[in-house]
Amino acid sequence: MADKIIKNLTIKVWRQKNAKTAGKFETYKINDISGGTSFLEMLDILNEQLINDGQEPIAFDHDCREGICGMCSLFINGRAHGPDDDITTCQLHMRKFKEGETITIEPWRAGAFPVIKDLIVDRTAFEKVLQAGGYISVNTGGVPDGNAIPISQDDAEEAMDAAACIGCGACVATCKNSSAMLFVSAKVSHLAKLPQGRVEASRRAKNMVAKMDELGFGNCTNTGACEVECPKGISIANIARLNREFLAAKIKD
């Protein structure tokens, strides 16, 4: 069966020349979009239209377009990754929108994620947090060596759930405080649950939290909005674990 065609859509999108200039909203019309079109494909079509009209296309982040790379962002109609649960923007389809609707598209808004151009923000802050401790320094050997250390199924599952974080930044974008606690807690948790990561657990928690604070992310107020908008369903139970790890590390000092 053919997909439903949305005849008229109004796209209200944030346009900003570069990091230094002030941006503003521009409104564009787009017609005859199939419901099976992904949101990013819709933007591609709109960009072709803009190029044909001699205008500058809208800059937005994207890469794998299958929900695993964490590049696509976009705050669509007031929600990170738009009006659907547990998906990235590339997995959002136009069937989620109504005929004649006005769709508002904004970049992630956070002091730690400055806008580079239009809808693209600089998420280097996440890299800096990872560089502060989101790794293990021990040589873990090959697969047989890994399998030689018994790990309970529960711990393995929890570590894998936390490791599902793709670092897209939806948690920061959604949080009313622009807090990065869900991201940092996922990165701390997936290593803290495994013996290889346990070795540096205290140092990791302290350094990553210190870096997170330094970069200007807000403080967590436990509203839980981050886990609802997280495309990978990372639980805020990880935040409780990060709090535990951090407090235990500080008490040990």
Place this chain on the structure above:
Amino acid sequence: MSSFLSSSIGKKLIMSLSGLFLVLFLLVHLILNSFLMFDSTGELFNAGAHFMAMPVIRFGLQPVLFGGFIVHIIYAIILTLQNQKARPQKYASQNLGNSSTWSSRNMFVLGGLVLVFIVMHLMHFFVPMQITGEVPMKMVDGVEIHDGAALVKALFTTGTFGIVYTCIYVVGAILLGLHLAHGFWSSFQSIGMSNNIWRARLERAGYIYAIFIAGGFTIIPLYLHFFA
């Protein structure tokens, strides 16, 4: 230690510990107030108030309590200002309604309103009973003690003012309940005492506690207004 207290999680720990301390205080306060309903002569309440005015409590515990309030308020201001600064440019449209509860997003506003209520409450009860001593006196077993019960009853029952006063107290109790509805479980989460299993239990316990405290502090003024 200084880096601990200036870290985001350290500040949240102070917020949650002072909050939990105030949560306990509310329970003691509610139990004492409930004496007004269980004994219409007011003697039980007066005896309770007299006990609370003992030097050990007045000069030992009371400063700790005030300290708890002040720390909770100061850190709330610090954290909220930092959080405001973390997003210099706001969203044109942001829909948080389906991802978080209203009370969780408005803890600072709710806390501020509760503070306004507390200031008024202290002016009407704490100041006359413990500072200026402008309270009716009563002889009990040969000792002259404050008749706090009479002071309370007069405020809630005298004319139009009594109606307004009762309404203010009911509103105050509801605001406090909303603050607790998020604050209770949130303080456990900040300490790290939560996981996927305990979260649901703590949230439920928080709701029950909020309803119990808000309900209790609502029923007492209503009871006094209509039946005292």
